[in-house]
Amino acid sequence: MQSEKIFDTWTHNKFISNPKYNFSRDEILKVLPKTYIDDAYAVISSWEGYKPTPLIDLNKLTKNYNLNKIFYKDESRRFKLKSFKALGGAYAVEKISAGNKNITVSTATAGNHGKSVAWGAQRLGLKSKIFISENVSESRAKDIASFGAEIIKVKGNYDDSLKACINQSKKNNWEIIQDVAWQDYELVPKLTMSGYSVMIKEISEQTNHYITHIFLQAGVGGMASAVIAGVARYFKRIPKIIIIEPQSADCVLASILNSKLTKVDIKKESIMGGMSCGEVSLVPWQILKNSVNNCLSMSDDNIASTVTMLAKGEFSDDKIIGGECSAPGIMSLIMCCNNKKIKQSLGLNEKSNILLIGCEGDTDTLLYNRMISLGNEKLK
Numbered sequence: 553m554q555s556e557k558i559f560d561t562w563t564h565n566k567f568i569s570n571p572k573y574n575f576s577r578d579e580i581l582k583v584l585p586k587t588y589i590d591d592a593y594a595v596i597s598s599w600e601g602y603k604p605t606p607l608i609d610l611n612k613l614t615k616n617y618n619l620n621k622i623f624y625k626d627e628s629r630r631f632k633l634k635s636f637k638a639l640g641g642a643y644a645v646e647k648i649s650a651g652n653k654n655i656t657v658s659t660a661t662a663g664n665h666g667k668s669v670a671w672g673a674q675r676l677g678l679k680s681k682i683f684i685s686e687n688v689s690e691s692r693a694k695d696i697a698s699f700g701a702e703i704i705k706v707k708g709n710y711d712d713s714l715k716a717c718i719n720q721s722k723k724n725n726w727e728i729i730q731d732v733a734w735q736d737y738e739l740v741p742k743l744t745m746s747g748y749s750v751m752i753k754e755i756s757e758q759t760n761h762y763i764t765h766i767f768l769q770a771g772v773g774g775m776a777s778a779v780i781a782g783v784a785r786y787f788k789r790i791p792k793i794i795i796i797e798p799q800s801a802d803c804v805l806a807s808i809l810n811s812k813l814t815k816v817d818i819k820k821e822s823i824m825g826g827m828s829c830g831e832v833s834l835v836p837w838q839i840l841k842n843s844v845n846n847c848l849s850m851s852d853d854n855i856a857s858t859v860t861m862l863a864k865g866e867f868s869d870d871k872i873i874g875g876e877c878s879a880p881g882i883m884s885l886i887m888c889c890n891n892k893k894i895k896q897s898l899g900l901n902e903k904s905n906i907l908l909i910g911c912e913g914d915t916d917t918l919l920y921n922r923m924i925s926l927g928n929e930k931l932k
């Protein structure tokens with residue numbers, strides 16, 4: 553692979569270890585019970601069009617770093633929604649509506665979660681109201697509307713759209729299907745996470761290799777903690793868990809470092825849009841605080857190049873459509889391998905079987921095409 557030379561310069565921003573690491577299956581499954589996880593798989597695997605997403609072998613990258621296997625779970629192929637989020641919101645809609653056809657569901661979203669809620673409502677013949685801030689692109693809004701949702705645009709940022717959603721939903725008696733938790737609002741976020749855990753059920757059936765390391769992207773921590781709960785439920789051996797975040801929004805890293813929930817003030821939004829969150833959600837934190845081994849942060853540099861290399865099939869025999877939140881998985885592994893001390897401390901060697909989550913495809917097609925042009929320029 554020509555790209556080896558390019559990788560040599562890739563470095564992380566921060567890398568820390570968790571002083572409170574103490575992985576406990578029981579504690580994790582107290583937060584997200586086995587009954588929730590099992591129900592999510594039973595329900596979602598019965599949906600029309602359900603198929604496990606591919607687990608791709610990044611064989612071209614393995615050789616560079618003397619690792620045994622690198623698996624990439626390709627969520628760009630999740631139903632027609634092109635991200636793992638299809639598993640969460642839509643499942644929560646089904647559970648909360650419980651066969652009632654007369655309810656209206658609502659949510660606030662940066663994009664993919666709202667699409668999942670709208671799709672879930674459409675599948676069941678329910679109405680949906682999706683609140684978005686001015687930061688959400690027109691192409692994402694159109695995409696959500698294509699699932700029959702009414703789009704409600706709100707001035708300000710994501711938090712403002714959430715406030716508006718809560719206010720209007722209370723007034724109109726709409727059921728809020730939110731992926732983040734707040735006081736006395738934990739059931740829906742737990743259902744959403746249970747949906748995400750389906751990825752691990754599938755992986756447990758897609759390979760006989762014991763996974764030794766998982767690199768997990770985090771925004772508010774929902775996906776990462778759901779994957780960890782899936783590991784506690786389905787895996788025989790516990791892998792090392794490394795959380796990855798944009799350096800501008802490293803709220804899991806800051807919270808792990810301080811051993812308590814710590815807000816981060818986002819000064820500049822990262823290109824990794826779904827991961828640009830300043831605060832860990834309450835339910836995920838209960839899982840993440842003791843089960844994460846390490847946290848790593850990185851800049852936006854090289855996201856576009858990685859997206860482009862995925863598209864060209866530079867990491868695997870297959871060409872992969874991976875968006876801005878998929879790239880950091882591969883990048884963080886390369887960054888850890890580039891640093892001898894980190895590589896050694898993580899025990900990354902010829903016996904390692906790595907799992908990366910390719911959490912989204914070209915969910916924002918305009919942005920995706922821009923990244924491909926930029927990546928092609930950079931790789932010239």
Ligand SMILES: Cc1ncc(COP(=O)(O)O)c(C=O)c1O
Pocket residue numbers: 635664768769770771772773774775776825826827829877878911912
């Ligand atoms: C598209 C997308 N949105 C959001 C997230 C973050 O998920 P969460 O906010 O549950 O941590 C990711 C990946 O981490 C992602 O790929």
